[in-house]
Amino acid sequence: MRKDSRLSRVLHILVHLDAAEQAATSEQMAQMLQTNPVVVRRTMALLRERGYVQSSKGHKGGWSLAKPLAQITLLDIHQALGDSSVFTIGLTDEHTNCPIEHAVNAALKDVMDEAENLMIKRFGEITLDVLSQQFSKH
């Protein structure tokens, strides 16, 4: 199943940004992630909308943090990237009048909701400065 690696990638960028002295360009980040500047802008734009980063155009322009890492959680970034479900398991709703399908989907949904809620809770407990400190230890 295809994976969405935007969360992992953008977190990587944010921790680097924190360590950087000046704004980083999309071009630089793209090289770091072995991708394309436009892809970087697309993803970073979602974080800017929520006020986690800021961008400036022109000479000496680029991206920088708009908030300290200690004030951003994994959940914040996860949500900024869009709220599509985190599971590869999909429910079918082809026959909305089939009671068996209802029972099956209800059972699966219960479990998935519980697991997603746990994940969201944990993500909300982890701020990005912790990640930064973790790597500094080495």
Added chain:
Amino acid sequence: MRKDSRLSRVLHILVHLDAAEQAATSEQMAQMLQTNPVVVRRTMALLRERGYVQSSKGHKGGWSLAKPLAQITLLDIHQALGDSSVFTIGLTDEHTNCPIEHAVNAALKDVMDEAENLMIKRFGEITLDVLSQQFSKH
């Protein structure tokens, strides 16, 4: 993100099979799921390998349960379909020597593992006869 709806679909089939008097053909199941008989065979073959269903060729052939629903859990079926990760969130491992990437991925992996373990635990607790009873109530 693309969803894998095989679990939901195949559970639907299994509960129907339990209620059925005789073997059901791939063709019939395909119509039920609005899909193709070959797709049905592909998925059902994975369950047969684990001994949850059996198939017979020729006249009056088709698929039937090889075990009572009470002896099959959601987890059994989930695992029979393959053990690919249940999350749409992917980790990048482009720079295996970047300590920041390591810290980011470790944090994400911890949380995802915890959530997946919870899901697996719950799936293991639910047998398919429960789904069958649930729908019979209505």
Added chain:
DNA sequence: CCATTAAGTAACTTTTATTGTTACATTAAA
């Protein structure tokens, strides 16, 4: 004030795994 450097963005292409399809072989029952 103009050249350069950067982001913003729309439109399009590529990629890749699932899903769907076709075609044919095999098997079993009537």
Added chain:
DNA sequence: TTTAATGTAACAATAAAAGTTACTTAATGG
């Protein structure tokens, strides 16, 4: 021996993310 079913290989269609191109806008420095 015909018919109805699965088994399976090979190929096509689909869809979403990721990548790319091309152009616009904006800000800085000389």
